Amino acid sequence: MLGWAGAILNIDLTSRTAWREDLSAELLHAYLGGRGLGVRLMRCFHTLDPFDPAMPLIFAAGPLCGTPAPTAARLTVVSRSPLTGTIYDCSAGGRFAWRLKGAGVDALRLSGRSETPVALVVTADGVEFVDVPELWGRTVPETVAALSGRGSVAAIGPAGENGVLFANIMMGEGNSVGRGGLGAVMGAKGLKAVVVNGDIPVAVADRERFDRARQDVMRLFRASPVIFGELGIAEYGTPALVDLMRQRRMAPTENFRHTVFEGSANYSGPAIRSAYQAKKDGCYGCPIQCKKSTPRGEHLPEYETVSHFGALNGIASLDAIVKSNTLCNELGMDTISAAATLSAWGEVRGRFPGGEEVQRLLADTAFRREDGELLSLGSRRAARALGRPELSMEVKGLELPAYDPRGAYGMALAYCTSNRGGCHLRAYPISHEILRKPVATDRFSFSGKARIIAIAEDTNAAIDSLVACKFSFFGATLEEYAELLSAATGIEYTPQSLKEIGRRICLTERFYNCANGFDVKDDCLPARFFAEPGSSGEGVDIPPIDRARFDEELQKYYRIRGLTPAGTFADPDFLLTQP
Amino acid sequence: MRDQVSVYTNKLIADRSALAQGIAIAAQDDVLIAEGAPDLARLAGDVLSRLTCLGMVVACPSLPFADFLVARAPAGESCIVPHDTETRTFLHDIPFLRRSDLGADPAPLIARLLGSRKGVVVEGVGIVATGALTVEQAYINYSSVFHSTFVKYLQDVLHHGFILPGEAEAFAAFRSQWLRPLTHEGLAFRPGPLAERDEILDEIATVGRYTVERGLVDSFFGNISYRAGEVIYISQTAASLDSLAGCIDPVPTDNSSTFGITASSELLAHRRIYEATGAATILHGHPKFAVIMSMECAEEGCAITDCWKECDRVRFLGDTPVVAGEIGAGGLARRVPPAIAGPRKAVVYGHGVFTVGETDFADAFRAMVAVENWCRREYFRRLEERLG
Ligand code: SF4
Ligand SMILES: [Zn+2]
Ligand SMILES: [Zn+2]
Numbered sequence: 001m002l003g004w005a006g007a008i009l010n011i012d013l014t015s016r017t018a019w020r021e022d023l024s025a026e027l028l029h030a031y032l033g034g035r036g037l038g039v040r041l042m043r044c045f046h047t048l049d050p051f052d053p054a055m056p057l058i059f060a061a062g063p064l065c066g067t068p069a070p071t072a073a074r075l076t077v078v079s080r081s082p083l084t085g086t087i088y089d090c091s092a093g094g095r096f097a098w099r100l101k102g103a104g105v106d107a108l109r110l111s112g113r114s115e116t117p118v119a120l121v122v123t124a125d126g127v128e129f130v131d132v133p134e135l136w137g138r139t140v141p142e143t144v145a146a147l148s149g150r151g152s153v154a155a156i157g158p159a160g161e162n163g164v165l166f167a168n169i170m171m172g173e174g175n176s177v178g179r180g181g182l183g184a185v186m187g188a189k190g191l192k193a194v195v196v197n198g199d200i201p202v203a204v205a206d207r208e209r210f211d212r213a214r215q216d217v218m219r220l221f222r223a224s225p226v227i228f229g230e231l232g233i234a235e236y237g238t239p240a241l242v243d244l245m246r247q248r249r250m251a252p253t254e255n256f257r258h259t260v261f262e263g264s265a266n267y268s269g270p271a272i273r274s275a276y277q278a279k280k281d282g283c284y285g286c287p288i289q290c291k292k293s294t295p296r297g298e299h300l301p302e303y304e305t306v307s308h309f310g311a312l313n314g315i316a317s318l319d320a321i322v323k324s325n326t327l328c329n330e331l332g333m334d335t336i337s338a339a340a341t342l343s344a345w346g347e348v349r350g351r352f353p354g355g356e357e358v359q360r361l362l363a364d365t366a367f368r369r370e371d372g373e374l375l376s377l378g379s380r381r382a383a384r385a386l387g388r389p390e391l392s393m394e395v396k397g398l399e400l401p402a403y404d405p406r407g408a409y410g411m412a413l414a415y416c417t418s419n420r421g422g423c424h425l426r427a428y429p430i431s432h433e434i435l436r437k438p439v440a441t442d443r444f445s446f447s448g449k450a451r452i453i454a455i456a457e458d459t460n461a462a463i464d465s466l467v468a469c470k471f472s473f474f475g476a477t478l479e480e481y482a483e484l485l486s487a488a489t490g491i492e493y494t495p496q497s498l499k500e501i502g503r504r505i506c507l508t509e510r511f512y513n514c515a516n517g518f519d520v521k522d523d524c525l526p527a528r529f530f531a532e533p534g535s536s537g538e539g540v541d542i543p544p545i546d547r548a549r550f551d552e553e554l555q556k557y558y559r560i561r562g563l564t565p566a567g568t569f570a571d572p573d574f575l576l577t578q579p
Numbered sequence: 580m581r582d583q584v585s586v587y588t589n590k591l592i593a594d595r596s597a598l599a600q601g602i603a604i605a606a607q608d609d610v611l612i613a614e615g616a617p618d619l620a621r622l623a624g625d626v627l628s629r630l631t632c633l634g635m636v637v638a639c640p641s642l643p644f645a646d647f648l649v650a651r652a653p654a655g656e657s658c659i660v661p662h663d664t665e666t667r668t669f670l671h672d673i674p675f676l677r678r679s680d681l682g683a684d685p686a687p688l689i690a691r692l693l694g695s696r697k698g699v700v701v702e703g704v705g706i707v708a709t710g711a712l713t714v715e716q717a718y719i720n721y722s723s724v725f726h727s728t729f730v731k732y733l734q735d736v737l738h739h740g741f742i743l744p745g746e747a748e749a750f751a752a753f754r755s756q757w758l759r760p761l762t763h764e765g766l767a768f769r770p771g772p773l774a775e776r777d778e779i780l781d782e783i784a785t786v787g788r789y790t791v792e793r794g795l796v797d798s799f800f801g802n803i804s805y806r807a808g809e810v811i812y813i814s815q816t817a818a819s820l821d822s823l824a825g826c827i828d829p830v831p832t833d834n835s836s837t838f839g840i841t842a843s844s845e846l847l848a849h850r851r852i853y854e855a856t857g858a859a860t861i862l863h864g865h866p867k868f869a870v871i872m873s874m875e876c877a878e879e880g881c882a883i884t885d886c887w888k889e890c891d892r893v894r895f896l897g898d899t900p901v902v903a904g905e906i907g908a909g910g911l912a913r914r915v916p917p918a919i920a921g922p923r924k925a926v927v928y929g930h931g932v933f934t935v936g937e938t939d940f941a942d943a944f945r946a947m948v949a950v951e952n953w954c955r956r957e958y959f960r961r962l963e964e965r966l967g
Contacts, residue, residue, distance in 0.1 A: 216671060219667070219668055219905060219909065220669075221908075222907045222908040222909040223668055223844050223905070223906040224844065224907065225840060225841065225842060225844045225846060225907065226840055226841075228908035229840060229844060229846060229847070229907065229908070230834065230846060230847045231830070231834065231837040231838075231839050231840045231846070232840055240840050241837075241840070242837070243836045243837045244837065244838045244840055246838070247838040265836075268836065269837045270834060270835055432712060432713075434841075435840070436817050436818075436841050437817075438711065438712065438716065438817075439712060439715055439719065439817055440715075440815075440817060440818070441713060447580060448580055448633060448713065450608065450609065451607060451609070452633060452712045455631055455632070455633060455712060459711075477711075479696070479697070482695060494694040494695035495694060495695055496630060496690075496693075496694030499631040500631065503631070556608060556609040559609040560608075560609055
């Protein structure tokens with residue numbers, strides 16, 4: 001088999017045993033890797049409680065990992081989210097995936113629970129269980145520093161140890177496996193860190209074809225203003241979106257009460273560049289390098305983070321925002337959910353937290369002390385506990401990121417159909433509704449959006465299974481990536497066949513969710529977006545979303561997906577019909 | 580969705596890339612609709628229902644060039660490989676099906692080819708193109724294939740003459756009937772300098788529309804800008820030049836804001852051209868004869884193979900310089916500004932034309948018309964020379 005290692009490494013943390021298992025070619029061809037493979041491997045475990053010791057935590061690389069395919073050296077972690085209760089996956093950059101594949105496996109599947117803090121070291125020769133009582137309670141950078149001599153590290157911080165429901169797993173280079181709280185799943189297993197160190201090379205079936213496809217991708221990157229344009233993400237990172245969202249009047253402000261924040265220019269891409277002498281940084285194997293850091297190597301925040309620690313909490317100080325980001329990274333906590341939970345809590349109590357207060361509260365959250373005990377549960381549970389459930393701005397318990405749905409109706413729909421809850425990255429309609437890629441669509445229209453969302457979900461599920469970065473697709477398309485994959489594996493893939501794989505993955509995820517009780521009632525936005533307008537002005541009108549039209553389009557989505565009007569499966573044996 | 584179908588049907592007629600009676604468009608939302616010429620509409624629906632795509636155009640091109648390319652292709656070949664920038668960057672190549680491949684139900688076969696390409700040529704039927712997310716995208720892909728096959732066919736004829744029966748006659752008809760005189764006469768330009776923002780936006784939209792109406796560009800290829808003081812007003816990426824209202828980004832020259840991230844991929848080229856020329860306006864389009872002639876390099880024994888991006892010579896078409904360079908961050912922005920500074924016009928290899936105006940769009944428009952007319956004349960001069 002070319003492209004894949006053809007094996008998975010199972011690890012039982014309770015008995016401290018590890019065993020390799022072959023993965024069939026049929027399974028790999030049908031699910032690719034990363035998200036798809038992880039989701040498939042969750043079958044039969046998907047109704048377990050996220051903190052059940054038997055719940056798997058899966059680290060998976062993709063068939064392009066280890067090849068020079070642009071942005072494809074990424075890792076996906078899959079399990080069930082303690083925050084949302086949904087099937088959950090998240091991808092992250094860094095060398096980890098490359099070294100994991102280099103150890104001769106496509107994926108790690110961890111289960112069980114260690115009584116005492118443990119770290120795993122995985123190499124091509126086997127697995128070592130290392131007792132690390134001295135690292136429990138340590139921050140992410142301290143943990144990474146202690147272990148990085150042994151390979152690439154994925155670790156949790158205090159937030160993961162303490163079961164914060166939006167705790168991250170952090171990669172040694174600073175990338176995060178974020179949003180859904182997989183750090184807490186890892187913490188519940190007593191697992192502080194996973195270190196991998198392999199360097200078995202990955203062969204490419206047709207080198208010439210591969211290089212041609214790679215050049216095609218690079219040409220499209222150069223032709224994309226969003227990627228390599230002089231105002232694009234390679235120059236300014238994702239905070240390049242700050243000015244755009246301000247101008248489109250869809251920057252969530254004060255817990256989504258408004259959609260323009262006057263102080264946002266303080267943390268725009270150019271403002272960050274000049275304040276911190278930001279330099280290019282990014283994931284291993286990526287020519288775009290969209291991440292930014294200070295000359296000292298401190299990671300600077302992404303768009304969603306600056307906007308949520310900024311506008312969403314009414315904070316204009318860039319300095320405070322950067323500190324909050326750094327603190328979340330050190331403590332191992334998701335910035336979007338942390339900031340959104342603080343904001344919901346702020347609106348409930350009638351006052352949004354100021355910059356320094358945010359930092360104190362973040363630390364309290366990670367250690368679950370005082371107000372932090374409540375905040376550690378995320379905005380849905382916190383707002384409910386305080387008697388104001390309507391002030392939690394989430395879908396399925398996952399806090400909405402920094403794209404106000406009143407400013408982009410495809411985004412409104414996509415938040416609701418996303419299998420992992422209120423996430424912008426599944427169908428990613430921002431790409432066409434705002435950034436005009438691959439074509440522009442009318443952001444204030446629902447027309448055709450159900451189909452567009454379904455197609456984009458399928459496409460992105462394939463991308464997440466390759467595992468490539470979504471930002472590549474501001475320039476390249478599945479056409480070039482299908483070529484890369486065919487050239488790497490020697491098996492013919494086409495954009496159409498990749499989208500069919502993506503569809504299988506999306507439906508499998510949805511099926512798992514339905515098995516856990518999710519249905520149409522969970523595919524809905526907070527009432528605020530249907531009742532209150534955003535901040536109109538400058539010739540742009542931001543009315544509330546038309547509920548009837550939204551529901552109509554959601555029903556279309558169900559029909560396109562072959563689901564019942566309740567958003568569920570008519571066929572209880574759907575999974576059995578899949579490879 | 581139905582409104583989209585009629586919008587793009589009308590566009591295909593207006594831009595004269597398809598025969599009015601030979602157009603069908605299909606789109607699928609929760610249901611599939613297919614409208615237009617009945618046979619083609621049936622085919623469009625049959626093909627689209629097999630694909631994870633929203634839109635599809637099946638149309639018979641107004642010129643038989645794509646079919647000629649298929650008929651001229653050696654047996655055993657299954658795709659056309661044009662060398663213009665459009666194809667190189669976005670299409671890669673254009674697969675085709677021969678009439679003899681089609682059988683009773685060609686839909687599955689066409690769908691299979693479209694499973695990996697944006698557009699294909701089906702001999703005797705026309706160009707079939709998909710739009711992954713919108714009907715507009717299918718229209719754009721149809722136009723890209725039409726443009727690329729047009730360019731490639733005219734190049735082939737220039738190099739190899741007519742081969743097939745009927746070709747010379749069809750070509751003569753193209754020359755005498757399809758082609759129209761290209762002129763700026765009768766167009767009104769606002770005299771510059773323009774100061775008011777609304778006036779600038781309106782003038783850009785007007786001139787954008789002129790470029791399409793006069794056949795200088797296919798609607799979404801190309802871009803246009805106006806510089807007023809510290810702001811460059813530029814058309815957005817993938818914007819149709821004939822409907823620019825609301826699709827023009829004011830970009831500060833000092834990069835103090837990034838909301839111009841949606842501006843045309845040639846923003847950097849425009850910025851550098853303004854710096855090099857001191858001009859106030861820039862027009863950029865892909866007029867077909869300029870694209871064709873830019874690829875006619877007489878240099879013998881040149882070691883460069885990737886001429887379109889690597890060639891560092893400046894060649895001339897009449898008094899217009901030709902340079903190499905890729906779109907966006909690919910070198911065009913570096914090579915065009917020095918070449919354009921003196922002559923106020925330049926051609927990019929296999930790609931298109933840039934022209935500038937000192938205070939308004941009148942000069943720029945006139946210059947682009949002149950370049951294309953020169954290239955058109957030169958093309959036919961060389962063709963006659965070749966055909967003897
Ligand atoms: S584009 Fe950015 S996030 Fe994506 S792989 Fe590259 S550096 Fe990482
Ligand atoms: Zn161009
Ligand atoms: Zn040359």
